[in-house]
Every structure is written in C-alpha cells, then in structure tokens.
Amino acid sequence: MKRTFLRLWLVVLGTLTLAGALLPGTALAVEKPGGKQSYAVTIGQVASTGTTPTGKEFSRLAMYYFDADGTVRQGFWFWSWSQGYPAATIRPTSAGCDNCAIHTAGGFQTGAEVKELRGRYTVTGDKLAVAWDNGATENWVVTKPETGISVISLTGSNYGANVGQGYGSNIRNTVAVQLKDIPKKYYPGRYAYNAYDAKTGKLVSGTGTSGINLSLPQWKECNDNCLSAAVEITDPNSKACTACKPGEQRAIRYYLASEGGRKNFYEHFCTCLLQGTSTCYTGGSHLKPQLQVIDDAGKFRGWVGVEAQHRIANRGTIAVHWYTDV
Template identity: 30%
Template structure:
C-alpha cells in the first residue's frame, strides 16, 4: 500500500504545471472605449496644460491612450481645419482650431494597465504615473461616466465618458444641428487672467451660451451668432470620420478693427470629442480650450485661455 501511495505521489509531482487561466479585467461599467478631457490648471502656474484623449481598454487589463496635448510651455499658433462656414448666419471663413488637432491622427500615445475596485477606476500609465476616476452609469448598460478623483502627474480636473461604440461611430453635423442643445449642461474649469492676475473661471450646470446652430453649405460645419460674436462648430478637418469636433468663436469688432473679414487674432479654439453611447446615441462632448496667445507679445501667457469642459446631458 505504501509503495502504491509513493508511486502515485511521484506521478503527480512529475505532471507538468498547468498555467492559470487568464482572468478578464472588470471593465468600468462594462465599457471599453472612453473619451477624456484632462488638464493641470493652477492659478500659481503659467505652465498649465490640457489633454484630449481616447482611452481603449482591453479585457485582460490593458489600457491604451491616444491624445492631443497643449501647454502654456509650448507657444503655438492656431491651425486651419480645411472646413469653411458659409450660409449659416456667420461670416464665410475657414474654421480654425488648436494647433495639431486638424491632423489625420493624434500625435501622442500612452499604454499601461487598469483596475476597477468598487466604483473606482485606476489607470497606471507605463512611465507616466497613475490617474483615478469614480465610475457611474448615467444610462445603465449604455454609457459610463468618469468623475475625476486625482492623479500622480499633476492633473487637477477632468471629464470622461465611455461606451463600446466604435471610434468611427459619431453624430453627423445634421444630427447635431437637430439636437436640442438646451439639454446640454456646460461644466468648465478655465485658466484666465484679469489685468494679468490668473484665476480659474469655473461653473457647473449652465447651458453653453450658443444653443441654436444652422447647417452651413459645407456638411461639416454649423454656424450661429450672438450679439457681436460669430460661432462655428465643425469637424476637426475636411476628411475625418472619428469623434473629433471643434468650436471656434471670435468677436466681429476685433476682426473689423484689424481690417479683416475673418479674424486671425486670439480667437477661442475648443477641440472636442463626441460622447456616444452603445446604441449610437449622441450626448454631447468632452472638450478643452487651448486658446494660446499668438498676437500679443507684450502680454505673453496673460492672453492665454486654457482649460477643460464638458457639454453633456449628464
């Protein structure tokens, strides 16, 4: 009997080890694709930055970021999108956006891992620190929301939403024009100056001040005006089919004062990413403002407007 037991144990020890099965990571509210606006904004700094990103998560706990980045440390001029506004209540001008946003793809990438503990999503970027968000579900089974908690790399504010819709799933300009924009709340954290003194312009819950949009001759642009100001909402360039949109606005008196039909001074440029749910429904944007001073050397960064915001239903 002892000989039989010994031979059985020896046989078990000799068996090759069986690798443990890969454990699927718990995706935030079951969602794997997120649009995120995040930034580091402090009144004590003139090196503030913002980032507009897509996060792609995988079932094995990996995280991939693709983003555009703007900082007060890098002085860049605005860029043209190749999209023109015309016959939509504004001057016929080619839309401008923050430098680089009109490119065919985002220039920066990160990779790392993620975990979800309770309602907290933690992403650790390889060589770039960690960030944490609280996860909620404004539409159960259709859309997740990320509320910013903190980071190790200097971010102070952020907005995020996620679903499993593909990155090419977006609302057309016709759909956006038909949407009731009074349903979108405007939450924002923007670094500005008053007589050269920095402050954060912050608010929550108010609709964006431009709600009525008209379709332009171009199928890629909407336009509208308030007293003295022209607003444009367009895709990031003339060919993109992803989630990118941009808002551009400026006061007509400033253009007239420079003898210009289309303003080339310090206009407001606001890159945005559409919030799309699993069923393809449109719910607004996460966005940044990256209006860096390009025309007032004497003012330097004091003429910058930079920050993060959302125009969303939630």
C-alpha cells in the same frame, strides 16, 4: 512508491484546476470600468479657484481604451500652458453662412501628431486606478448614470492632473455622428480654466457651469461640415465680450465644424472685435478641440473638450470642459 506518486499528482492536478490561470493560453478577465471599453476623456491641471497659476498647467484630450486583460492605452492631444500654440486653419469653412475660415488649436488639425500611452488598470468597486508605463498614475471614480453609458471622474494623479471627466461606451471608435444629425438641444456642462487677464496682467483661474445651446434659432447649417450662429448678448450682467466698447453690439459668432470622425472643431469670438467691414475674424478667438460622446446605441450625447487659446506661452486661456446630456 506508486501510491505516493499518485497522491502527489492528484494534488498538483487539483491545484492547476483551481488556479486555472496557470494553464497555457488562459488569463483572468479584468472588469472594465463601468463595463465599457472606450472613453472620450478631457483631463488637465488647473490652479485652484482664487490661486495664481504657476504657468506649468496643461490640458489633454484623449480616447482611453480598456482591454479585458487589464491593459489600457490612450491616443491623445496635449497642450502645455508654458508653450505657445499658433492657431491652425482646418479644411471646412463656413461657406453658406459668412464664408470664413475656421480655426482650431495648433496640434489638433488633421495630420497633427496623436501621442500614445500604454499601461495597466484595476477596478475595485466604483474606483478605477490607472498606472501608465511612463510612471504616471491616475485615480477615477466610476458611475453608471444610465444604460449604455458610463462616466469616470478624476479624483487624483501623481503628475499634476486634478480635473478630468470621461464618458464611455462599447460602440466602435469609428462611429461618429454628422453635424446635421446632432440633436438640436442644450448640452449643459462644466469647465475649469487658467487664463491671463489682459487688463491686470495677472494669471487667474476658476471653474463654472456653461453649455452649448444648439436649440437657439440662430444656428444655421452652413454646409455638410459646418454649423454657425451669431448670438446677441442680451443679459446686461453677462461678463461675455467685455472687450466691446460702449455702444458696440455685444454678440458672439460661433462655429462648429467637422472633418468626419469624432473630432469636432468649436470656435467663437466677439463680433465687435471684427476690423472694418470684414465678417471674418483673424484675432484671438476661443479655440476648443472636442471629441464626441456616443453611447452604446450610437446616440450622440455631447462633447468632452479643451480650450487651447494660448498662441503665446502663459497667455490666453487653457482649460478643460465637458458638455453632455448625461
């Protein structure tokens, strides 16, 4: 009887040793996507190029946090095209340049609600699968373009999101780069948008390449919280500022502002739309909330962002974009 009990105990002990996870207080670590804990992410639903948007499209700007126990959480800002978001005035101004107020999409200003989701994730090879607690699922492909930063690109979801890009590192989320310290270079990128064509009254969609060019000499440091530039459009084939009348100068006024942290406020408009002698525009400027992309070394690499220029439901533009040197 003693021998039988001893044999049984040795089998049980061997099973516990092999399983490991059965011991109290232990858990198997899950591989983080690209080996990175936090990602700055832009994600949304954009109608396919050439098709008519439904009016139910959306964009979301978020930070994803992946923990070693297989859980994931995100803090995010959300804009639905079926709802209007009046512009919000932020604290920084362009004092030192043209002394104007600067705006962002309603819901991104300081004090606005930051929503949260939690869920679980798995990584299989270069595939990342996320299952949120509200039933939403996302699938991403993971790449490691260089040491210190990884990229996730959306391949599908079960709730309409069809465009997404995120950049991850292991730097603390509290680390941000001041505007004056951002390298003054060109940050290329891509965008996907849904828009209302005021000339035809139709909803349209599309994708394209673009960028933020801080190397232009027109960019000035207005103050510690704002950079600004007025850039004339010299390309006769450019589709920018087509609202300008014949003979009017076609130029774009840009603002890039910060209140500290990774949140940046990007705004621009065509200067021909200014009224009278005013240098400050109060019309429908392009409002682009953005989050800084920072690598493991704390180096600034660009932005992920959205456009939420729809003060009235299903009008203006709603889009996702990313501008980085990665």
